[in-house]
Amino acid sequence: xxxxxxxxxxxxxxxxxxxxxxxxxxxxxxxxxxxxxxxxxxxxxxxxxxxxxxxxxxxxxxxxxxxxxxxxxxxxxxxxxxxxxxxxxxxxxxxxxxxxxxxxxxxxxxxxxxxxxxxxxxxxxxxxxxxxxxxxxxxxxxxxxxxxxxxxxxxxxxxxxxxxxxxxxxxxxxxxxxxxxxxxxxxxxxxxxxxxxxxxxxxxxxxxxxxxxxxxxxxxxxxxxxxxxxxxxxxxxxx
Amino acid sequence: xxxxxxxxxxxxxxxxxxxxxxxxxxxxxxxxxxxxxxxxxxxxxxxxxxxxxxxxxxxxxxxxxxxxxxxxxxxxxxxxxxxxxxxxxxxxxxxxxxxxxxxxxxxxxxxxxxxxxxxxxxxxxxxxxxxxxxxxxxxxxx
Numbered sequence: 001x002x003x004x005x006x007x008x009x010x011x012x013x014x015x016x017x018x019x020x021x022x023x024x025x026x027x028x029x030x031x032x033x034x035x036x037x038x039x040x041x042x043x044x045x046x047x048x049x050x051x052x053x054x055x056x057x058x059x060x061x062x063x064x065x066x067x068x069x070x071x072x073x074x075x076x077x078x079x080x081x082x083x084x085x086x087x088x089x090x091x092x093x094x095x096x097x098x099x100x101x102x103x104x105x106x107x108x109x110x111x112x113x114x115x116x117x118x119x120x121x122x123x124x125x126x127x128x129x130x131x132x133x134x135x136x137x138x139x140x141x142x143x144x145x146x147x148x149x150x151x152x153x154x155x156x157x158x159x160x161x162x163x164x165x166x167x168x169x170x171x172x173x174x175x176x177x178x179x180x181x182x183x184x185x186x187x188x189x190x191x192x193x194x195x196x197x198x199x200x201x202x203x204x205x206x207x208x209x210x211x212x213x214x215x216x217x218x219x220x221x222x223x224x225x226x227x228x229x230x231x232x233x234x235x236x237x238x239x
Numbered sequence: 240x241x242x243x244x245x246x247x248x249x250x251x252x253x254x255x256x257x258x259x260x261x262x263x264x265x266x267x268x269x270x271x272x273x274x275x276x277x278x279x280x281x282x283x284x285x286x287x288x289x290x291x292x293x294x295x296x297x298x299x300x301x302x303x304x305x306x307x308x309x310x311x312x313x314x315x316x317x318x319x320x321x322x323x324x325x326x327x328x329x330x331x332x333x334x335x336x337x338x339x340x341x342x343x344x345x346x347x348x349x350x351x352x353x354x355x356x357x358x359x360x361x362x363x364x365x366x367x368x369x370x371x372x373x374x375x376x377x378x379x380x381x
Contacts, residue, residue, distance in 0.1 A: 010337055010338045011337065011338045014340050017347045017351055018347070018351060020351075038356065039357060042336045046308075047288065048324060053373055056370060063369070081291070128291055132294070166259070168289055173265065176286065
């Protein structure tokens with residue numbers, strides 16, 4: 001089995017720690033060889049800080065990569081794309097994958113561990129960066145997430161017309177950001193799904209906390225299906 | 240700019256058709272490429288979400304998203320930066336994180352059985368040094 005270093009990023013530990021807790025449960029439940037890198041500095045994420053200074057982004061991301069073992073798995077797709085682009089630019093470094101890929105690689109073991117099927121009709125929305133990561137590898141994020149939703153007992157629906165959560169513009173042009181967000185929420189509603197499932201923490205915050213549309217993270221749902229007990233009302237919502 | 244292969248652009252508009260910002264009155268990616276090719280200034284670059292949709296769909300594989308990020312970097316060197324990014328860079332310089340662990344996070348992490356730890360002194364020293372060497376502090380904290 002391949003071993004990985006877990007890079008948690010800064011958004012999930014600070015704003016959505018229940019996703020980190022779900023990840024730890026999933027790692028234990030599936031006996032995955034993943035070691036936490038511990039408290040980390042920001043990846044200089046692609047939407048904001050990378051836009052400001054390429055050299056700072058490259059040096060910080062490269063430093064993070066240098067601290068890992070052979071492979072890094074990320075919880076946030078922004079981190080994943082940021083670190084993988086710095087590795088590509090340097091021409092060497094660890095291979096970077098997102099936790100969704102770990103779930104995809106272990107889908108048969110997940111099926112074996114399901115004790116509480118989610119039994120929900122779910123709009124599947126991996127998020128822009130997740131789709132970009134998969135696309136660069138010749139893979140399809142919508143399919144990967146749909147397969148996992150099916151594996152944990154849910155019914156996946158890929159919504160038409162939703163392609164962004166609008167988070168990247170929330171501080172720059174809130175009108176456009178809200179308009180993009182509304183378009184996606186309307187698209188989810190048109191599927192008659194009970195909720196949307198995503199892998200991106202920024203999409204989660206936009207859909208759940210800003211738009212107040214029921215949203216799940218794919219790791220959270222997988223952990224719950226495998227028996228993780230969590231008080232959703234207490235921990236679920238971001239700030 | 241030659242690294243981006245802009246001379247291969249077909250001006251087919253596929254990037255703009257798939258751009259969430261363009262669909263709601265923001266940036267127009269193919270117009271950015273056209274303007275640069277004609278020596279005109281690019282418009283509305285900060286209204287790009289860096290979502291990579293444009294790069295994913297370009298039929299001639301131009302990294303449009305990377306191009307716009309590069310244009311933002313150039314604008315930033317002239318201090319043409321939205322206020323929110325200035326705040327973000329100050330935040331990064333202060334805590335080395337975009338989202339620092341606050342009291343709410345500490346409470347939730349404790350209840351969830353997660354560790355509450357600090358960035359190591361070695362990391363703090365190295366990252367702060369990278370930010371200073373690039374003039375990050377001087378550029379944005381004015």
